[in-house]
Amino acid sequence: MTPDHGDLLYEGKAKRVYAASQPDRVLVEFKNDATAFNAQKRAQLADKGRLNCQISARLFERLEAEGIPTHYLGLASDTWMVVQRVAIIPLEVVLRNIATGSLCRETPIAEGTVIDPALLDLYYKDDGLGDPLLSEARVRLLGVVEPEQLSAIEQLARRVNDVLQPLFADLDLQLVDFKLELGFNAAGQLLLADEISPDTCRLWDRRSSDAQDRILDKDRFRQDLGGVMEAYGEVLKRVQASCADPRNCM
Ligand code: TMP
Secondary structure, eight states: OOOOOEEEEEEEEEEEEEOOOTTTEEEEEESEEEETTTTTEEEOOTTHHHHHHHHHHHHHHHHHTOOOOEEEEESSSSEEEEEEOOOEESSEEEEEEEEOOHHHSSSOOOOOEEEEEEEEEEEEEOGHHHHHHHHHHHHHHHTSSSSHHHHHHHHOOOOOHHHHHHHHHHTTEEEEEEEEEEOTTTTOOOEEESSOSSSEEEETTOOOOOOOTTTTTTTHHTOOOOOHHHHHHHHHHHHHHHHHOOOOOO
């Protein structure tokens, strides 16, 4: 079902953002498009939008219950979310609890190394530049955020990890790493934004010891492992078991 919406404001790789009747809100439509490697690899995955929207809504509500400010207001339908309008900070904030992915490609750190406290990596959100990894000095030079805002961003990201890691562990899912995006609302409040889903988190199934079978996230698509939507469906099934049905907001 498509809810009433205003003009298309922005279209990203996995979501479209539309104006809502209230100026401080926007409507987010989760798409079935899957992309990887800066959109060099593309596919349509039936039902991905619904699965990511449903998983994200439940996780945002849980984070909110733990006192973490998010842009999420409620669902408008199976695949549409109502959120606060924010100015997205052009940083991708990645937290890593277990070494894998680009960390192991770019450094000698062994795959599977436990990282505690989690490693926080900042990337510049710019598809044209391929989302490059930043140093703190480069963040300062770019001036995308004030130094005190950067420490608020880091603190918020670590609180998200502190909530999500045990939440997923209770569901036999290991939160390997994840990517967050944040923004400021009209009042200048820092909010967690974007989505939290198997598109943006690596989740390993603790019920499987097989290095490929245990992958329940977008790495199945990136690595052509098949069963992508089955994996996302399994994540939703487990999240549903511990999180209440999300509220409606229309
Ligand atoms: P990486 O190991 O490829 O740097 O990915 C780290 C985490 O960030 C992983 O959970 C996947 C997520 N991620 C995104 O959400 N979007 C991206 O564009 C990339 C490269 C990674």
